[in-house]
């Protein structure tokens with residue numbers, strides 16, 4: 001049995017649970033139970049505060065975990081990282097009151113900065129030769145300038161709406177983060193084998209998230225031109241349509257190239273283009 005620690009409630013919880021479910025791992029989810037066992041995979045889930053997850057994984061209380069890279073690096077536990085998971089993307093940024101004249105980082109020399117990430121902030125300031133007073137608080141950081149607690153803040157930003165609502169503007173990006181899978185460094189062979197199985201499933205889910213299945217119809221004389229437009233795929237499926245002189249082409253395209261390709265395909269004579277999500281993709 002492998003033990004995974006995930007955040008009980010917060011910005012990582014929903015996506016962490018979704019990933020586990022998309023891997024075909026079932027469990028009974030109750031908001032009151034802080035430990036559950038999967039009914040069809042050797043996995044036990046522990047629901048914890050995110051800040052505690054790296055420590056528990058390092059100590060072997062949990063075998064693996066999902067946590068923000070910002071927390072992992074803040075706690076000096078980068079060595080536990082297995083791989084990024086592509087969700088809970090955000091940045092750690094410095095912000096000042098919107099009416100401040102800010103030109104560069106030297107403006108923060110000697111200032112008070114409130115943050116929940118003192119280590120990440122300290123190394124950012126050190127690298128730039130700026131000395132400031134770091135005031136560590138555990139939450140509601142954006143309130144600090146308006147109550148006279150600090151001149152600036154360093155906190156998580158995603159859409160930027162919390163900053164705007166609190167009369168602040170983002171002035172420096174300190175760290176880019178996303179959710180990361182972490183693991184204890186001395187797993188037994190049995191646990192390592194379960195982790196490999198889980199990683200195999202995670203990769204299939206991740207590959208599918210980036211890919212779309214595309215189906216289109218084209219006159220036979222356009223098929224060769226259209227095949228050349230489909231990137232990265234050696235050989236798309238070509239099937240004859242019931243209508244004489246027409247074919248149906250099936251292929252997989254990357255989400256990032258999607259709109260670009262769709263336009264080119266249409267210009268090349270493709271019709272009835274269907275784009276369908278893919279649930280799992282095994283190489």
Ligand SMILES: Nc1ncnc2c1ncn2[C@@H]1O[C@H](COP(=O)(O)OP(=O)(O)OP(=O)(O)O)[C@@H](O)[C@H]1O
Pocket residue numbers: 007008009010011012048049050051067068069070071088089090156157158159177178179
């Ligand atoms: N607005 C956001 N958008 C995307 N990701 C975010 C956002 N805010 C935080 N995160 C990421 O999610 C992680 C957890 O954020 P959250 O705000 O839920 O933490 P918390 O309040 O410390 O939770 P806990 O109660 O577990 O200690 C952060 O460390 C960061 O990596």
Ligand SMILES: O=P(O)(O)OC[C@H]1O[C@H](OP(=O)(O)OP(=O)(O)O)[C@H](O)[C@@H]1O
Pocket residue numbers: 010011139140142155156157158159160161162163
């Ligand atoms: O740029 P935005 O999209 O506004 O997101 C940023 C906010 O999100 C996080 O807080 P959260 O809402 O998770 O609450 P918390 O402070 O209680 O953790 C973070 O601490 C910021 O305050």
Ligand SMILES: [Mg+2]
Pocket residue numbers: 049050051
């Ligand atoms: Mg926390």
